[in-house]
Amino acid sequence: MVEQEELVEADSPEAIIIAIENKSRKIDTLLKQSKPVEALKTALEGSPPKIKDERCKSASWIVVHRAMMGIKDVDGLFSSLEPEYYDILMKYLYRGLATGDRPTCDQFLRIHEKLTEKAGLGCILRYLADTVNII
Amino acid sequence: MAAVSVHQFAQCITCHAWSPDHTMVALCPNNNEVHIYRYSLDKWEKIHVLQKHDQIVSGIDWSSMSNRIVTVSHDRNSYVWNQEASEWVPTLVILRLNRAALCVQWSPKENKFAVGSGAKTVCICYYEQENNWWVSKLIRKKHNSSVTGVAWHPNNILLATTSTDGKCRVFSTFIKGVDPRGSGTSVSSDSKFGEQIVQLDLSFSWAFGVKWSPSGNTLAYVGHNSMIYFVDDVGPSPLAQNVAIRDLPLRDVLFVSERVVIGVGFDCNPMVFAADETGIWSFVRFLDERKISSSTSKYGSQFSEAFGKLYGQTKQGFWNDAIEPSRPRGGVHENCINCILPLKKAGDAIVKRFSTSGLDGKVVIWDLENQTDISSYL
Numbered sequence: 218m219v220e221q222e223e224l225v226e227a228d229s230p231e232a233i234i235i236a237i238e239n240k241s242r243k244i245d246t247l248l249k250q251s252k253p254v255e256a257l258k259t260a261l262e263g264s265p266p267k268i269k270d271e272r273c274k275s276a277s278w279i280v281v282h283r284a285m286m287g288i289k290d291v292d293g294l295f296s297s298l299e300p301e302y303y304d305i306l307m308k309y310l311y312r313g314l315a316t317g318d319r320p321t322c323d324q325f326l327r328i329h330e331k332l333t334e335k336a337g338l339g340c341i342l343r344y345l346a347d348t349v350n351i352i
Numbered sequence: 353m354a355a356v357s358v359h360q361f362a363q364c365i366t367c368h369a370w371s372p373d374h375t376m377v378a379l380c381p382n383n384n385e386v387h388i389y390r391y392s393l394d395k396w397e398k399i400h401v402l403q404k405h406d407q408i409v410s411g412i413d414w415s416s417m418s419n420r421i422v423t424v425s426h427d428r429n430s431y432v433w434n435q436e437a438s439e440w441v442p443t444l445v446i447l448r449l450n451r452a453a454l455c456v457q458w459s460p461k462e463n464k465f466a467v468g469s470g471a472k473t474v475c476i477c478y479y480e481q482e483n484n485w486w487v488s489k490l491i492r493k494k495h496n497s498s499v500t501g502v503a504w505h506p507n508n509i510l511l512a513t514t515s516t517d518g519k520c521r522v523f524s525t526f527i528k529g530v531d532p533r534g535s536g537t538s539v540s541s542d543s544k545f546g547e548q549i550v551q552l553d554l555s556f557s558w559a560f561g562v563k564w565s566p567s568g569n570t571l572a573y574v575g576h577n578s579m580i581y582f583v584d585d586v587g588p589s590p591l592a593q594n595v596a597i598r599d600l601p602l603r604d605v606l607f608v609s610e611r612v613v614i615g616v617g618f619d620c621n622p623m624v625f626a627a628d629e630t631g632i633w634s635f636v637r638f639l640d641e642r643k644i645s646s647s648t649s650k651y652g653s654q655f656s657e658a659f660g661k662l663y664g665q666t667k668q669g670f671w672n673d674a675i676e677p678s679r680p681r682g683g684v685h686e687n688c689i690n691c692i693l694p695l696k697k698a699g700d701a702i703v704k705r706f707s708t709s710g711l712d713g714k715v716v717i718w719d720l721e722n723q724t725d726i727s728s729y730l
Binding site for chain 2: 350
């Protein structure tokens with residue numbers, strides 16, 4: 218019973234915001250410890266694609282953006298990032314490129330190039346085709 | 353080479369079908385005609401042109417037992433062609449559609465055929481002896497968009513469809529007076545005509561190319577988001593696997609055995625998928641090159657989140673193989689492949705040869721005989 222109640226609460230926008238705030242602190246710690254890849258994984262993990270609430274999406278995006286801007290060694294990133302993160306990473310890459318912000322685009326294009334090499338065009342197609350789970 | 357025969361028939365081929373003995377091929381050269389070619393004296397010879405449709409012929413199927421050809425077209429009509437003497441005689445089938453017909457397939461017993469259409473409907477057509485007439489019965493409900501593919505279960509009752517609403521559905525097509533009572537499985541025998549058995553909600557984009565495995569236990573279809581889906585235990589609690597593809601999306605699939613599937617599509621090169629001993633499907637390799645990946649990809653085949661975590665640990669895989677940014681054209685097919693058909697002799701359990709056709713106007717015959725790495729999966 219207790220578990221069920223927690224589940225219901227975890228779905229509310231407020232609870233998600235709190236979870237994202239917690240995640241944000243964890244990422245700050247990891248970035249300070251010079252573990253940018255770990256930080257990015259933490260940011261991408263459980264990032265909620267099915268959440269309809271725009272505030273949650275923005276909050277999640279801000280966290281992922283910070284983690285992605287923290288990546289210095291793009292080749293190093295892909296030697297330790299597991300393929301299961303590729304699809305969600307591609308979605309955030311396009312969200313970043315859509316902002317048109319110069320430093321963001323510079324960084325994201327570098328990652329995009331490597332990710333496309335790694336994950337192929339199929340990964341881009343999965344981003345383009347998915348009109349339901351928008352991050 | 354896996355491709356044993358390549359022939360350029362036209363600028364572009366929308367679909368093709370083989371005669372029962374595989375000596376003749378019927379194809380639509382991207383217009384309102386169906387051309388029938390016969391292979392004799394080392395060359396293909398055009399022997400018939402079937403002219404009756406007004407618009408592009410979108411589907412052809414040649415029945416193997418009764419030697420009848422059914423064609424459907426964007427003109428919303430269907431014809432069943434019977435060979436009388438040396439001529440093919442058409443019979444109009446009134447489908448009662450207000451949009452294009454897109455695909456057609458004879459049922460295994462060849463007493464019915466199914467037509468998918470852009471009118472969000474499926475027509476099940478059967479012959480009425482008294483009226484000497486093919487009757488069309490419509491499944492109007494459920495589809496929210498065009499029906500892109502139809503596939504008959506071996507039991508002659510169940511029909512799987514794919515649609516541009518992203519769903520794959522299975523229907524009962526039991527017709528009183530045509531199908532004997534209790535002819536289907538336990539699932540279908542008590543289902544009325546048009547009743548939906550299951551709806552598979554795996555894809556978020558257009559779905560294409562649905563096929564049943566030879567036994568009818570597994571269903572495979574593809575999504576336009578570069579995914580291929582394998583479904584076991586089709587029924588109330590289906591067991592689905594999604595396999596993400598590294599490259600461009602697929603258009604059609606073919607089961608060569610219970611555990612090996614060939615997918616064709618926008619990459620112009622057939623892809624081989626296989627299931628291992630535990631039933632987990634994965635990409636094996638492209639058929640049109642001798643490159644053999646060191647280990648199969650474990651990415652994407654997602655039974656559940658628990659499995660996903662296991663796959664995450666697999667460092668090896670084709671993701672880490674040498675990367676070819678864009679594979680140069682120069683394979684056998686030079687454009688999207690949109691049709692794949694088995695070339696199976698009666699009694700063979702496994703499809704060793706199959707043919708593909710596509711937008712480059714070629715029909716290519718492939719042989720798996722000397723593909724030792726694939727044979728091990730069969």
